[in-house]
Amino acid sequence: MHWSYIIQLLPSITLALLVGTATADYPLKPVPFNEVEMTSDFWRPRLETQRKTLVPFAFERTQPGAEHLKAARDFLAGKKVEDHRAHRFIDSDLYKVMEGAAYLLQLRRDPELEAKLDELADIIAGAQEANGYLYPSHTTGVGTAKNMMGDAPYTFVVHSHELYNVGHLYEAAIAYYQATGKTKLLDVAERSAHHINEVFFLGDPRYNDGKPIRQAPGHQELELALVKLYRVTGEQLYLDMARRFLEIRGLTYVPDGEGVMSPTYAQQHAPVTQQTEAVGHAVRATYLYSAMADVGTLTGEPGYGQALDHIWGDITNTRMHITGGLGAVHGIEGFGPQYELPNADAFNETCAAVGNVLFNYRMFLLHKDARYLDVAEVALLNNVLAAVNLEGNRFFYVNPLEADGKHPFNHGTAGRAPWFGTACCPSNMARLLPQVPGMTYAHDDRDVYITFYAESRTEITLDDVKVKLQQQTAYPNDGEISLVVNPAKQKRFRVLLRIPTWVREQFVPGALYRYVDTNNEPVRLTVNGEDASLQLEKGFVAIDRQWQAGDRVQLKLPMPVHITECHPAVKANQNRIALTRGPFVLCAEGVDNGGATQRFFFAKHPEVADAEVSTKTIDAGSFLQVKIDAQAITADKSIENSPLVLTPYYAWNNRGVSSMTVWFPRDPKLAVFDPHLLPKESIFSKVTASHTFADDTVTAIGDGKEPRFSSGKDVPRWTSRPQKNEPQWVEARFHATKSLRSVGVYWMQDQFDVKFPAEWSLEVEQNGEWTPFELYTTDRYDTRANQFNIVHPAAPIRCDAIRVRMTPKEDTCVGILEMIAEFEKE
Structure with missing residues (x-):
């Protein structure tokens, strides 16, 4: 029997099945996404792009996840497994794409897509151990504490992602079952859930000396998936497990450290019913709050809802960008102090905006209050949609509210990237967008x-x-x-x-x-x-x-252009205004405005009633634009009147990389003619290397000349020619002791002897001593082409210099075109 009419827009937000045992649930029932025919000129093209481009593209990009699972399958079958590289969470990206593909199957039959899912289901089933454990890196024996997986299964739950991964598997299995009626993956999910219940709450002699682990997932997701599994199967155990994982959080295990090991990072600082502020990693937080809404509703426990009311108020009153973006702070990818909402430095991970939609939609179902839908809509139409281009094949991980068109804010690029080493954001888009009709x-x-x-x-x-x-x-x-x-x-x-x-x-x-305007109708x-x-x-x-x-x-519903000002406690937006139309935040792009958008300002409120609205059409689609009168700083620092063209925030960066501004200054002193022309000395006081080729220069590494391609034809470079096969290092000293936020390396690779390194790593110098750079939990030392490869520290770190260590591939040299470092403001 198909239960597709039960699963709604977002994971585990719908009424229980008749076979379920819950006596309470959300007072409202959404109409399932596959029972809504979407004919919208705005949404229908996106759904078609999802089917034709985004999901196939995402399957191609998540093939390493499939290979990871194949290694475990082959190992369990007694085959020799070679060159299997451990990875904590790569499987989860594949599972999310599978979930999105299964939703597409519910909307339209597709034998080829179904066959793809069948094949993957066989691989996943083969990768599961007999007792239900599913985690390739430990199954094949390559997982290590160095890679934050623990030395053995479930020995580093705070960061191993073992529970996070299977949570996404459960959601994919359920969607696959609903679309096809096939139970292979659902059986895998249920075996996994029973295994986890035994290990974490009863005790299994094969793990933790037989004592129940009683530790909540470091990255929330399993709780949501267990509720959804309960709804589909009616088995009470799964709801009970979700509740237990919530109830032990902040009680049976509390991290003691900084950065990713701080108590607040994964919301483990207090019991969930005692939490009143949004803290820590924003994606983990919103997944937690969504699970709290589900479990509180299904069990009738009022403490969850009371805590969520406080947290929601804290977010909307002090910690949310106007685009619906959450988690403004780099380093922890999360919530900073109240009112810390930077623009150019905003993080606002795409997955956090997805989580904002998940959380607020549940709050609407619980309270029947439109204000939660209003937040969900703003997050969806602005931050979430901005995260994928109109073609459906380039993505934002980070979503700032200002860009200079040059600085590589998006994990190594100054615009959207085709994929990421940590690919949670594009895979989240693959599963969310097909479900949008279910919010209607x-x-x-x-x-x-x-x-x-x-x-x-x-x-x-x-x-x-x-x-x-x-x-x-x-x-x-x-x-x-x-x-x-x-x-x-x-x-x-x-x-x-x-x-x-x-x-x-x-x-x-x-x-x-x-x-602040009176442009009301x-x-x-x-x-x-x-x-x-x-x-x-x-x-x-x-x-x-x-x-x-x-x-x-x-x-x-009238849609005039409106002028917005921000709470005065937000320093980044003091003496600035933003412009909106309907549910859209508007921004200016350099591509429309003849140069840097940072040069525009409004000495007085613009005449928004006179705004001109038109439609801009490009090859990939169309979007509205607004033209209003503004003022601008010129090269000679005089002031001129100038029209300003505004674009919905979701549509920016669809026509190449250029500057972008959301919050415009009122004071001309805050306007900048061209941020690229500002004096900028090298961030490094001195750069040295183990060896430098005579025709190259080590100072190229910090000269600020950012390349377009890894070939290195258009900028100075450093290489280790002709020293093939020899490990190399590069040291870069700062002008003073700095609090390091991130480091980015733009690697060189040509058609001859310079290739990306086989391995690389970082060290930092503190008080004259070199120590290893502790990597942020979801980062890895990548060698992606044509962009900076960005890494972040696991916790705030002050240092005087950095050292890059490189091991070349066989019979090659290594090369660096540019290196950047970002620092915390002091």
């Missing part, structure tokens, strides 16, 4: 909620009466929505339409942002052509009537 409608026994506006149609059942719903709208580009309600027979019920926060007094809920609502009441109920307007076939509701 929800209902209970007598209320129908129109939650997200998009041209679409669906059918629901209220008290055995089928009701067809059809939206006609160009939303989110336009605010006119027409809803046709077609009950099979006359029936009284309420239809509730969301009146977003951005229509009213501010762009997004919370105390961080407010409109009235909302208008009619039913069959007659005006209806606009009295709000938790952000919704309710229409209570006896509905009959053909009834038409028309809603007009």
Whole structure:
């Protein structure tokens, strides 16, 4: 039997199956994504891109994950496994892409795609040990503590990702089962869950001397997946496990260290019901909060919801960017102090925005309050959509609110990258976007909620009466929505339409942002052509009537350009404004504005009522643009009036790399004609090397001349020619002791004897002593072409110099074109 109608938009947010045993659940039931026909000109092309480009591309890029699993399968089959490289979380990226592919199968049959999933299911089943354990690196014996996997299974749960990986497997298995009815992966998931329950809560003589481990996952995800597994199978054990993992957090194990080993990094500093602020790694946090909402709802435990109310307020009042981005701080990829919301230095990992959607959608189902949808929508339409280009094959991991068009902010690139060494973000996009239609409608026994506006149609059942719903709208580009309600027979019920926060007094809920202009137009609502009441109920307007076939509701949400200012405690945005239209944050790109966008400012509020709105069409798609009058600094530091073209934030960097600005200064002293022309000495005071080829120069490593390609034809370089096969080192000293945020190396590789190194690593000098550089939990020493290979420290570190150690490949030399380091502000 197929249960595809049960699984909704986002993992584990829907009502339990009839075979389940829960007595409580969310008061609202979303209409499943595969029961909504999306005809929107905004969303339909993205869903097609998902099918034709993003998922196939992601499968190609996650092939190393499949090879990782094949190694475990072959090892368990008694075959010799050679050159198997240990990796903590590479499997999870493949699982997420599989989940997204299975959702596509639910929307449309595809024999070729199904065969691909069948093949992968066989590989995964073969990689699972007889007792249910599934983690290739330990199965084949190559996992080591050095790589943060522990010396043996479950000996380093805080960072091994053993539980995180299988959580994503569970979600892929469930989606595969719903799409095909095949239970092979579901059986793998259930064996894994029973194994984990025994090891962590009962005790297994093969692990931890037979004592229950009783440690929560270092990276949350398993809790969400267990709830979803419970919903599909009805087995109470899985819900109980999810609750146990939540209840032991901050009790049975509390890390004692800094950075990734701090108690707050993975929200292990306190019992979850006592947590009131958003802290630590933002992705882990939002996954935790989503699981708390699920488990609290299903078990009827009020403490979870009370904690979440405090945390949600803390996020929206003090820690969320206007784009819905979370986790502003580099280093921990997470939440910093309240009001720490930088622009150019913002981290805002894509997965954290996905988590923001997950969390807020659950809060809406729990409270029936539109403000949670408003946050989810802003995060989805701005930060999440910005993370993938219109073609569906280049991605953002980091989502800043300002860029100079040169600085490699995005894990080694100054724009979107084709993939990442840590590929959680593009694989998360692969599984989220197919489910977007499921955020459009929800209902209970007598209320129908129109939650997200998009041209679409669906059918629901209220008290055995089928009701067809059809939206006609160009939303989110336009605010006119027409809803046709077609009950099979006359029936009284309420239809509730969301009146977003951005229509009213501010762009997004919370105390961080407010409109400062008076560019307001009235909302208008009619039913069959007659005006209806606009009295709000938790952000919704309710229409209570006896509905009959053909009834038409028309809603007009005005979309003027608005001016927003930020809470004064946010230092980065003091004396600055941002511009929005409808649910979109607007930004300026250099490609439209003849140079650096940092040169523009507004000495007085712009005349937004005179803004010109047009459509920009490029090969990959189209998006709206807005033109307003602004002022700009010139090369000779005079001021000129100049038009400013604005683009929705989600669409930036689709036409090449250029500068970008969201928050514009009011004071001309804050404007900069060209950030590239600012004086910039080398960040290094001295660079030395083990050996330098006579025709090269070691100072090239820190000369600030960033290459376009790894071939090194257009910039100075350092190489170790002609010393083939010999290990090399390069030392770079700073001008003073610095708090190191990251280091990036742009490797050289030509068609001759200079190749990327076989291995490399970093050391740091502190008080005259060289010590190993402790790598951040999800980083690795990569050698990706045509970009900086960025690594971060596991914890804040102050040092005087860095040393790169390199081992060349056989019969080759090594070369570096440029090296960069970023420091914490002091």
